[in-house]
């Protein structure tokens with residue numbers, strides 16, 4: 001594994017910093033140059049919950065979205081926005097446990113970039129799967 005830290009977007013809800021966005025989760029995003037995927041490690045706390053102890057699915061979707069956006073951005077200076085996002089919640093994500101998200105750029109077709117992502121627990125179980133079509137805006 002050869003991880004490179006990506007710069008993040010200062011005001012981003014997922015990968016920003018507390019000065020530019022006090023509500024940001026402040027997650028660090030890394031790029032694995034060998035495996036060609038993004039790497040986001042996180043331990044959700046109670047403030048991430050929907051039901052008690054269970055992490056809110058919308059918040060996991062935001063992490064998945066970021067993991068995929070940065071899989072494009074890692075090798076492309078153009079700006080892409082999420083056009084279509086799909087999520088499958090396979091296994092509950094619990095507060096206080098450690099997880100990792102990976103985003104993959106599958107292919108590009110014209111202005112579209114097709115991506116996929118997973119969130120796994122420490123045992124390697126897939127908890128969330130995602131897919132997206134991003135559209136290049138410039």
Ligand SMILES: CCCCC/C=C\C/C=C\C/C=C\C/C=C\CCCC(=O)SCCNC(=O)CCNC(=O)[C@H](O)C(C)(C)COP(=O)(O)OP(=O)(O)OC[C@H]1O[C@@H](n2cnc3c(N)ncnc32)[C@H](O)[C@@H]1OP(=O)(O)O
Nearest residue numbers: 009065066069070073079081082083084110111133135137
């Ligand atoms: C925009 C400024 C952003 C500034 C950012 C600055 C710095 C960023 C730096 C680093 C960023 C790194 C990481 C980012 C971190 C987090 C990422 C979060 C991402 C988001 O959270 S971002 C918010 C949610 N996102 C939106 O807020 C999009 C709203 N929406 C639109 O802005 C338009 O809807 C748009 C532009 C999508 C299309 O509009 P349009 O008029 O330009 O293009 P048009 O409709 O002609 O489609 C052209 C081709 O895309 C295909 N196409 C279009 N839509 C599709 C869809 N939904 N599904 C499948 N294919 C689709 C067509 O089928 C056609 O395909 P074809 O060319 O083959 O015919």
